[in-house]
Amino acid sequence: MKVIKKEDLENFVDELIANNEKEVVGVKSKDSKYVFDKLENAEELELDYDVTILPPKKYFMPQRETLVEYETREGIEMEAVNEVVPRIIIGIHPYDLEAIKQMDKVFADSPEDDNYLEKREKSVLIGVNMKQISEWSFAGSMGTATIEDGYDLMLTDLGDRYAVEIGTSKGRELLERESLEMRDAEPEEVEEVENIEENIQNGFEKELDFSPQNLPWLLAENYGDEDFWEENAEDCYSCGTCNIVCPTCYCFDVQDFSDISLEEGERMRQWDGCMLEAFAEVAGGENFREERAERYRHRYMRKGRYLYNRFGDIACVGCGRCSSQCVPDIADPTDIFNKLWSDKDE
Ligand code: SF4
Numbered sequence: 001m002k003v004i005k006k007e008d009l010e011n012f013v014d015e016l017i018a019n020n021e022k023e024v025v026g027v028k029s030k031d032s033k034y035v036f037d038k039l040e041n042a043e044e045l046e047l048d049y050d051v052t053i054l055p056p057k058k059y060f061m062p063q064r065e066t067l068v069e070y071e072t073r074e075g076i077e078m079e080a081v082n083e084v085v086p087r088i089i090i091g092i093h094p095y096d097l098e099a100i101k102q103m104d105k106v107f108a109d110s111p112e113d114d115n116y117l118e119k120r121e122k123s124v125l126i127g128v129n130m131k132q133i134s135e136w137s138f139a140g141s142m143g144t145a146t147i148e149d150g151y152d153l154m155l156t157d158l159g160d161r162y163a164v165e166i167g168t169s170k171g172r173e174l175l176e177r178e179s180l181e182m183r184d185a186e187p188e189e190v191e192e193v194e195n196i197e198e199n200i201q202n203g204f205e206k207e208l209d210f211s212p213q214n215l216p217w218l219l220a221e222n223y224g225d226e227d228f229w230e231e232n233a234e235d236c237y238s239c240g241t242c243n244i245v246c247p248t249c250y251c252f253d254v255q256d257f258s259d260i261s262l263e264e265g266e267r268m269r270q271w272d273g274c275m276l277e278a279f280a281e282v283a284g285g286e287n288f289r290e291e292r293a294e295r296y297r298h299r300y301m302r303k304g305r306y307l308y309n310r311f312g313d314i315a316c317v318g319c320g321r322c323s324s325q326c327v328p329d330i331a332d333p334t335d336i337f338n339k340l341w342s343d344k345d346e
């Protein structure tokens, strides 16, 4: 573990920006909320924040991206497209790092998704331990309030300085600058970081009433409880916001857009969400999840059961974004999961 003074970290960030080798993005404040965005200077960087509107997944899986360009003038010619911007992303909270670990598994699964994987490969992730905890977050219950790996560098605020944990060789290389003023951490500073991490675990207002490892069977047991899902989905607008803001939601739709001449065009993908009415609609107009309650149930099944069965991860990291942004306030996973848990013996 290393230690860097706050002013030296600012100088380091400014140097990374001036260097121009990689785009430097970080957490910035915007209209009393926080967003990940390109940094123009280190002063813009906010490392003391509760949660960002969108998670950093947008840098590996952009809202819209071209996958293929094609033309048909002389037969069909196609070219794969992947716009990769090498980036340093500063200020990622542990729950978002855990979500990125989960997404890495999904996109590395066969068939590998080069558009995602190449963007990940060219990114450096700098995490930060939470100082503020969002009132909606329950990361403490999901085991994602702190993290042991998944970052290249990890920062912890120690007052006038930051502790810097080095997670990978990428992180180490980034620190290899003659101009960087940094020293080894003293044993008491290592202990201070451990204490801070322990305190973070205890700082959550929201929590799950049981271990998340029970979710797969709890959800399987309650799949057929139509009344439960209908009752809870009653006020849902099918707006899809809970999908869009979620760091572990990765569904997308692929469409071709042809030029008016029909001689050239592109294949694009854009974010999609299982809460949207048209998500499960197929050719001929058949919709496999026509009813709001079916879509609502599917989202929870996916978070706590389906992805666990496939990849071994509970696909909710407890960031609380879904519940904080759902207008009728019906998207909070702790509400639904705790209700199912308390009803289980009835
Ligand atoms: S649960 Fe809330 S955020 Fe999700 S689709 Fe329904 S209304 Fe929108």
Ligand code: SF4
Residues within 6 Å of the ligand: 242, 245, 246, 247, 248, 249, 303, 315, 316, 317, 318, 319, 320, 321, 322, 323, 333
């Ligand atoms: S389901 Fe909600 S709380 Fe869980 S990771 Fe997604 S946005 Fe965060």
